[in-house]
């Protein structure tokens with residue numbers, strides 16, 4: 640697994656000098672893949688908000704940034720914390736919408752195939768005046784946008800909830816054990832996988848909040864799994 644990723648990265652770095660913007664992905668294929676989105680999102684001249692916000696100018700746009708569209712609380716919070724859509728972040732969001740906004744209202748399972756994501760992003764980019772990050776993006780950002788988000792072995796770790804309880808005291812200085820929100824989001828009642836995904840998104844600085852980035856940055860994979868197991872059990 641590690642091997643595979645490495646050679647993918649190496650191949651991309653090698654290919655980069657020749658990589659023009661349009662080589663990033665095939666926008667024509669992307670237009671077809673956009674069928675998966677077009678039931679909820681409009682794009683192009685005269686695009687309006689529908690079930691989802693219109694996607695014109697999405698590159699460089701602040702998350703939850705369209706006035707007059709009612710976003711979920713969690714995506715709004717991410718936008719207020721400074722989340723701006725670029726190649727890498729769009730790649731992650733489209734692969735798994737929960738990554739930035741656990742409570743996102745976008746009910747879409749995610750696009751797993753890296754090439755399909757690249758094609759779709761190449762297509763969306765056409766409708767941005769500010770197509771930052773392609774092709775100027777660092778090779779790592781391009782690789783990250785194409786790469787699988789969290790290796791399955793991290794998601795499969797069985798958390799030790801007793802250890803999680805021990806670790807949780809620091810968390811509970813801000814997050815309430817009874818799940819009451821009061822400005823700080825509730826972290827109880829969560830499916831363990833969503834919790835793990837959210838914590839790793841802070842750890843990898845994909846989610847913007849500096850305090851949570853620091854908190855998650857100090858935790859290893861086992862500790863995150865333990866906390867996920869503990870907070871999931873608090874449900875009772």
Ligand code: HEC
Nearest residue numbers: 675676679690691692702703704710711714743744745747
């Ligand atoms: C079932 C409807 C639905 C589908 C299908 C869907 N979306 Fe969404 N999308 C939404 C909703 C609703 C939101 C607002 C989410 C929120 O507030 O948490 C959203 C938000 C977004 C955002 C963030 C916009 C912003 O202003 O911050 C992007 C980017 C996005 N969608 C892209 C896509 C792409 C690309 C696809 C297809 C692969 C897609 N969506 C499929 C409903 C959908």
Ligand code: HEC
Nearest residue numbers: 713716720741809810813823824826837848850851854866
């Ligand atoms: C100093 C206060 C503070 C501490 C301590 C803290 N958090 Fe947070 N946490 C926050 C705030 C504020 C947010 C909302 C951040 C944002 O907007 O992304 C948050 C967000 C989260 C989220 C995502 C919630 C969501 O709805 O998306 C999770 C999961 C989380 N924290 C887990 C933890 C865990 C586990 C710990 C202990 C290791 C911890 N937090 C410690 C303040 C704190």
